[in-house]
Amino acid sequence: MKLLRCGGRLNCSQVKETIRKLDEPTVHKPLRLVVAALILREGTDGIEVLVCQRKPDQPMSLKWEFPGGKIEPGEGAEDALARELDEELGISAVIGRRVAQIRHKYRNGGAIDLQFFMVREFNGALENRIFNDIRWASLRSLPDYDFLAADLGLIRDLSEGKLL
Numbered sequence: 001m002k003l004l005r006c007g008g009r010l011n012c013s014q015v016k017e018t019i020r021k022l023d024e025p026t027v028h029k030p031l032r033l034v035v036a037a038l039i040l041r042e043g044t045d046g047i048e049v050l051v052c053q054r055k056p057d058q059p060m061s062l063k064w065e066f067p068g069g070k071i072e073p074g075e076g077a078e079d080a081l082a083r084e085l086d087e088e089l090g091i092s093a094v095i096g097r098r099v100a101q102i103r104h105k106y107r108n109g110g111a112i113d114l115q116f117f118m119v120r121e122f123n124g125a126l127e128n129r130i131f132n133d134i135r136w137a138s139l140r141s142l143p144d145y146d147f148l149a150a151d152l153g154l155i156r157d158l159s160e161g162k163l164l
Ligand SMILES: Nc1nc2c([nH]c(=O)n2[C@@H]2O[C@H](COP(=O)(O)OP(=O)(O)OP(=O)(O)O)[C@@H](O)[C@H]2O)c(=O)[nH]1
Pocket: 034, 035, 036, 059, 060, 064, 065, 066, 067, 068, 069, 070, 112, 114, 148, 149, 150, 151
């Protein structure tokens, strides 16, 4: 019995290639637009920034990150960040200038576009509403925290005094 005839416009090697490609699952995850804040204050050891630890039951559990989250459809970056800071920390923040933008692809295939803004002023008392822990960290001490992979370049620049 003939299973495959190599006629028409495709030759046998092209047919094999076509079949192999169809077998592979191709998952296209949309690019996630994320905003995060560098909330700054003057500490005893120079400038300090607020760092937040993810909960044990979250993906990438116990990693450190900066407060923030995804931009919702139709929302501006600054508005999204002000909303997230209110939800996560109970503060009304004055969103300052954008200091960095990073594109990162996580190993699970998800890609994020991450924008970081400075926050030097806010109203309200800081309250940890969703994190495992929050801390004021001096810029020099940032490499001691186990940060999310997408943040590592920024952490290096901040700790070396290159960004602020
Ligand atoms: N807020 C924040 N998110 C970050 C940082 N670095 C980084 O890779 N991210 C990623 O950006 C996404 C932020 O989304 P989110 O805060 O709304 O939601 P989430 O952690 O519950 O994740 P999920 O909704 O994708 O499961 C997460 O996937 C998070 O891992 C960071 O410094 N701050």
